[in-house]
Amino acid sequence: MKRTCCFMISKNNIIILCNMKLHDTIKKQKRMNLKLLLILVFTFILSCRTSHERKNSEDTDVEDGGLILPEGFSSLIVAEDLGHTRHMEVSGNGDIYASLSQTKNGGGIVCLRDTTNDGKADIVKYAGAFDGTGIGLRNGYLYFGADTVIVRYKLKPGELVPDSSYEVIAAGFEETHQHSTKPFSFDEAGNIYVTVGAPSNACMEQDRTKGSPGMDPCPILEKFGGIWRFSADKLNQDQMKDGFRYATGIRNAVAIHWNRKEGKLYALQHGRDQLNQFFPELYSEEKSNELPAEEFLLVEEGSDFGWPYCYYDQIQQKKVLAPEYGGDGIRVDRCEKKDDPILAFPGHIGPNDLLFYTGDMFPEKYKNGAFIAFHGSWNRSEQKGYTVVFVPFNGKIPNGEWEVFADGFAGVDVITNTSDAKHRPCGLAQGPDGSLYVCDDEKGTIWKITYRQS
Numbered sequence: 001m002k003r004t005c006c007f008m009i010s011k012n013n014i015i016i017l018c019n020m021k022l023h024d025t026i027k028k029q030k031r032m033n034l035k036l037l038l039i040l041v042f043t044f045i046l047s048c049r050t051s052h053e054r055k056n057s058e059d060t061d062v063e064d065g066g067l068i069l070p071e072g073f074s075s076l077i078v079a080e081d082l083g084h085t086r087h088m089e090v091s092g093n094g095d096i097y098a099s100l101s102q103t104k105n106g107g108g109i110v111c112l113r114d115t116t117n118d119g120k121a122d123i124v125k126y127a128g129a130f131d132g133t134g135i136g137l138r139n140g141y142l143y144f145g146a147d148t149v150i151v152r153y154k155l156k157p158g159e160l161v162p163d164s165s166y167e168v169i170a171a172g173f174e175e176t177h178q179h180s181t182k183p184f185s186f187d188e189a190g191n192i193y194v195t196v197g198a199p200s201n202a203c204m205e206q207d208r209t210k211g212s213p214g215m216d217p218c219p220i221l222e223k224f225g226g227i228w229r230f231s232a233d234k235l236n237q238d239q240m241k242d243g244f245r246y247a248t249g250i251r252n253a254v255a256i257h258w259n260r261k262e263g264k265l266y267a268l269q270h271g272r273d274q275l276n277q278f279f280p281e282l283y284s285e286e287k288s289n290e291l292p293a294e295e296f297l298l299v300e301e302g303s304d305f306g307w308p309y310c311y312y313d314q315i316q317q318k319k320v321l322a323p324e325y326g327g328d329g330i331r332v333d334r335c336e337k338k339d340d341p342i343l344a345f346p347g348h349i350g351p352n353d354l355l356f357y358t359g360d361m362f363p364e365k366y367k368n369g370a371f372i373a374f375h376g377s378w379n380r381s382e383q384k385g386y387t388v389v390f391v392p393f394n395g396k397i398p399n400g401e402w403e404v405f406a407d408g409f410a411g412v413d414v415i416t417n418t419s420d421a422k423h424r425p426c427g428l429a430q431g432p433d434g435s436l437y438v439c440d441d442e443k444g445t446i447w448k449i450t451y452r453q454s
Contacts, residue, residue, distance in 0.1 A: 065447045068408040072363075075406070075447045078437070079121040082110045082444035086133040087183060087353060088429035088437055089142075095160055096121065096446065097142060098427065098439055099135040101181075108132060109144065112446070113160050119448050127161045128153065133181040133254065134194070138232060143192070145182035148173045150194060150230070170194065170230045172239040174223065179252040183353075185265065187258045192232040193265055196239070197252035198225035202272050202324050203308035210278045214324030218308050225307055226250050227267065227299060247303040249310075249338060254375075255354035261368055262396050265299040268351035268372060269341075272311060272322070273379040279323045289380050290315065294351050295341035296372075298396060306338030314344035342397050349385035350375035352426045356393070359434025362451050369393045371405065373425040373438065376418050383415035388425055388438055406449065409440060 065075030078096065083104035089097050096112040104110070107126030114121055134145020141152040142162045150170040153162035169192070173182065179197025186192050201208050203218035218225075223240065226248035230237050237243060246265075253267035276288030283291065292311035297303070306312075310319045319335040321327030345351070352375040357366050369392045376385035388406035391398050411422030418424070423440035430436060436449040 067406050069406055073451050075449045076119050078446040078448050079112055080445045084441040085439040085444050086441050087135045087427040088439050089135050089137045090429045090431045092432050099133050100131050103131045111160050125161045134183040138186055145184050147180040148175050168236050170237045183254050183256050185256050185258040186232055190232050192230050194228050195253045195256055196224050196228055204324055221248055246301055247299045249305040249307045251307040255351045257354040259356045267297045267299050269295040271347055282329050289382055290347050292347055293344035296343035298342050303339050306335055310335035310338050312341055312344055348377035348379045350377040353428045355428040359430055361434030371428055373428050375424050375426055378418050386410040386421050
């Protein structure tokens with residue numbers, strides 16, 4: 001590990017500290033020329049490189065991109081100030097396509113190309129008729145998930161910007177004011193899986209209102225709160241007439257990814273909010289910060305993960321009955337029959353993208369494991385998230401502890417409000433060379449992370 005060095009100047013001494021321990025002391029007489037003393041100090045400072053230690057991580061280093069990464073990894077900034085970049089795809093020739101939650105320069109998609117092979121985009125173009133989150137490449141088309149429609153644009157060989165005209169793949173999604181994004185993923189059989197988030201916190205009769213009971217059964221689940229499957233090539237499908245509700249009981253899964261090696265769909269759920277605010281007699285503020293878990297889900301056809309009736313308590317390691325339905329933080333009742341996550345993270349850290357790494361650039365430990373971008377959340381008095389983490393996998397399930405892989409996005413040590421963070425990681429993509437791309441939707445920055453064995 002490189003040493004973290006600092007210095008103090010006393011009247012007669014230069015004291016150099018490395019890794020918070022006294023490393024060397026150079027004593028000089030009072031008559032030592034002050035100019036020479038300062039030259040020595042600044043020469044030593046320039047020879048020191050700052051390193052950082054982090055829990056759940058290996059030795060780290062800060063490179064050009066400003067991210068804190070494990071030993072051997074480095075990052076560079078591909079482009080900045082692109083708009084509110086959400087999800088990404090990288091084509092076989094290295095072109096990058098990122099969705100925008102708000103249109104910029106007349107488009108909801110930013111298209112980037114590096115013609116100088118330095119990793120940085122020197123061509124940046126905007127396209128697309130919609131803004132949104134979901135984006136994907138398939139069979140010569142660029143698919144895009146706006147809040148109420150899934151469309152695709154034709155890509156011409158060799159050209160960066162897709163056609164301005166589009167075809168509608170799926171529509172009929174109601175316009176909502178909560179959890180309206182439509183991220184998606186493709187399988188190998190020609191299907192597209194689309195998240196339809198629930199426009200609600202916990203299906204209360206009066207949403208987000210203290211004392212309001214939960215609706216039972218929850219009518220929202222008929223059209224929301226799950227994942228729908230469509231044909232990826234059939235045009236003008238309607239959600240309710242042509243779509244198939246593949247899984248239910250998922251409040252909102254912005255992170256969704258089909259694992260091609262295992263032939264399985266995975267997603268991460270944004271857990272419900274405001275336990276302490278609505279039920280202070282059951283949940284302290286500290287407990288409400290951590291509950292419910294952000295759930296990592298293996299999604300099978302017919303899966304039911306229990307929202308809004310249940311949530312997963314990672315401290316007790318079980319699914320419990322929600323207080324809107326008579327729960328007290330301990331009771332299980334109907335939740336015993338609901339599907340559990342394969343892994344649980346602390347509450348309210350906002351998993352916004354998921355990628356299973358299949359490249360050959362990174363060390364073997366990362367092969368077929370999962371990277372997750374945590375966006376951070378407003379529903380915490382003590383903010384967490386703002387990182388990319390890694391989860392090792394063996395087959396279909398995790399086989400080790402998760403760890404922080406990339407940090408430093410927030411740019412500050414203490415975050416009391418999401419607006420304090422300089423960057424909020426949101427999207428992930430894998431390059432054709434095995435590099436990992438990360439984007440944020442606060443400043444519109446894209447990083448490229450690479451590995452070089454020392």
